[in-house]
Amino acid sequence: MRRGMRTLMVLGVSGAVTVGAVVTAGAAPRHEERQREIHNVIYLLGDGMGRTHVTAARERYYGAAGKLNMERLPNYGAVATYAVEKDSDRPALVTDSASSATAWSSGVKTYNAAIGVDAYEKRVATLMEQAHRAGFATGNVSTAEITDATPAAQFSHALLRGCQGPVYSDASCLPKKADGSYEDKPADPTLITPIAEQIARNGTADVILGGGLARFEPDDQEALRAQGYQVLGSFGDPALPAQTAASQRVATKGDLAGVRRGKVVGLFNRGNLTVEQAKAKLPADAPQRQEPTLAEMTRKSLSLLDGRSKKGFLLQVEGAQIDKRSHANDAAQTLGEIKAFDDAVRAAVDFAREDGHTLVIVTADHECAGFNIIEKGSYTNAEAAAPPANADAGNPANNSTPSRPASGAKDPARSSGPVNGAGANDPKNFGPATFRTPDDPAGVQDGSPEASLWLSYLSGNHTGADVPIYAYGPGGRRFATSQNNVELYGKMYRSLFDTAPRGH
Numbered sequence: 264m265r266r267g268m269r270t271l272m273v274l275g276v277s278g279a280v281t282v283g284a285v286v287t288a289g290a291a292p293r294h295e296e297r298q299r300e301i302h303n304v305i306y307l308l309g310d311g312m313g314r315t316h317v318t319a320a321r322e323r324y325y326g327a328a329g330k331l332n333m334e335r336l337p338n339y340g341a342v343a344t345y346a347v348e349k350d351s352d353r354p355a356l357v358t359d360s361a362s363s364a365t366a367w368s369s370g371v372k373t374y375n376a377a378i379g380v381d382a383y384e385k386r387v388a389t390l391m392e393q394a395h396r397a398g399f400a401t402g403n404v405s406t407a408e409i410t411d412a413t414p415a416a417q418f419s420h421a422l423l424r425g426c427q428g429p430v431y432s433d434a435s436c437l438p439k440k441a442d443g444s445y446e447d448k449p450a451d452p453t454l455i456t457p458i459a460e461q462i463a464r465n466g467t468a469d470v471i472l473g474g475g476l477a478r479f480e481p482d483d484q485e486a487l488r489a490q491g492y493q494v495l496g497s498f499g500d501p502a503l504p505a506q507t508a509a510s511q512r513v514a515t516k517g518d519l520a521g522v523r524r525g526k527v528v529g530l531f532n533r534g535n536l537t538v539e540q541a542k543a544k545l546p547a548d549a550p551q552r553q554e555p556t557l558a559e560m561t562r563k564s565l566s567l568l569d570g571r572s573k574k575g576f577l578l579q580v581e582g583a584q585i586d587k588r589s590h591a592n593d594a595a596q597t598l599g600e601i602k603a604f605d606d607a608v609r610a611a612v613d614f615a616r617e618d619g620h621t622l623v624i625v626t627a628d629h630e631c632a633g634f635n636i637i638e639k640g641s642y643t644n645a646e647a648a649a650p651p652a653n654a655d656a657g658n659p660a661n662n663s664t665p666s667r668p669a670s671g672a673k674d675p676a677r678s679s680g681p682v683n684g685a686g687a688n689d690p691k692n693f694g695p696a697t698f699r700t701p702d703d704p705a706g707v708q709d710g711s712p713e714a715s716l717w718l719s720y721l722s723g724n725h726t727g728a729d730v731p732i733y734a735y736g737p738g739g740r741r742f743a744t745s746q747n748n749v750e751l752y753g754k755m756y757r758s759l760f761d762t763a764p765r766g767h
């Protein structure tokens with residue numbers, strides 16, 4: 264943001280200042296193609312963040328009438344997230360992160376576990392690759408391993424998401440046939456090349472921040488440096504056959520703060536980054552305390568990408584632990600990670616508001632765990648000792664058998680949560696899943712039955728629920744509708760390139 268433009272933004276209605284007005288006023292032309300309204304796209308993704316995740320976090324942190332930052336954006340819609348079965352177009356109603364990320368990155372439905380390939384294992388171009396080739400600056404940020412499915416699908420291609428590295432194995436990289444044997448190796452060797460190795464060599468993202476250092480090796484660091492990247496920390500000792508925590512050095516937020524410009528790779532944990540609540544409980548000298556927050560990584564990425572290319576930039580930011588903590592049915596950590604993600608949304612919107620030519624999209628890849636807000640003092644039917652009766656005294660013709668196993672007992676195969684029903688009055692069964700909100704009287708504690716926010720999970724896996732989408736800035740209205748996740752690709756492409764992608 265140049266000073267002259269910032270002054271104009273103050274005078275104009277935020278986001279409504281036209282490029283023409285800026286040029287007329289004599290500010291230095293910021294981008295070579297002045298007629299383009301959208302220069303930058305920031306795509307923020309709360310992994311596993313369903314509609315109710317957003318509601319629960321709003322109530323927890325801002326009260327029932329409050330709003331998260333993402334909810335303050337003017338455009339709101341919904342996204343259908345289903346995948347397809349492998350080698351077919353038949354819908355698989357519950358997606359994983361790999362299939363969903365391939366949908367918005369490349370505009371194709373694919374099978375669960377596929378990264379940057381369609382349902383028939385054909386490699387598909389990604390938006391980040393297309394943006395990079397066209398001269399845009401690019402960034403990919405995650406609180407997961409950077410080789411994990413969501414970031415991977417923008418800058419790698421793999422038949423299986425597990426092919427993260429550091430080394431190849433049939434088990435992690437080759438799909439199995441119906442008879443249990445491995446498929447033949449594909450003609451395109453990239454599709455079974457460890458994702459870390461691809462990322463370190465293809466130069467698709469200029470700014471790469473996240474976790475997953477253990478996926479990388481010293482030769483990856485050499486390859487990155489040869490392309491002009493600053494590599495924070497150390498990928499290890501080339502003399503060793505395999506890298507360990509002792510031979511590698513994770514990057515720190517201090518390292519990141521020292522970066523002023525250029526291409527950079529910062530991996531702040533050997534695995535996923537530490538969830539914010541866990542980080543806060545560690546001693547001050549614990550190495551995890553040196554991991555940046557998602558908001559800090561987002562702000563740094565924006566400062567490095569802004570002005571790097573006259574075209575503009577594409578930045579993807581993932582709050583990955585919302586999903587991972589939902590799988591674990593840890594409501595407290597799930598809520599904390601939604602808050603941390605929403606803080607990153609704030610950083611993106613602050614930038615976009617000042618810039619005026621930045622589209623911000625906030626969405627999710629799928630819902631995780633059937634997270635729900637239940638009535639205070641109640642329990643879910645999945646956990647109930649007896650199924651709910653459906654008897655209509657006014658019209659017995661409406662009576663029916665409950666849609667659950669006829670046994671009527673808690674199903675141990677489906678139900679992994681605390682035993683409710685008979686134990687519903689025992690506060691300790693609800694300890695981890697009740698939260699005070701700002702609306703509660705003083706003294707009401709998290710985990711007490713008096714707290715007003717009661718949360719429950721349906722399972723430890725993803726669900727097929729639609730997810731919310733929010734958008735801000737020029738082109739944001741395109742997203743204020745019910746849409747399919749594959750449509751996000753075309754809408755973002757059109758936003759960046761001001762034209763529709765071919766073949767979509």
Ligand SMILES: [Zn+2]
Nearest residue numbers: 311586587631
């Ligand atoms: Zn998941």
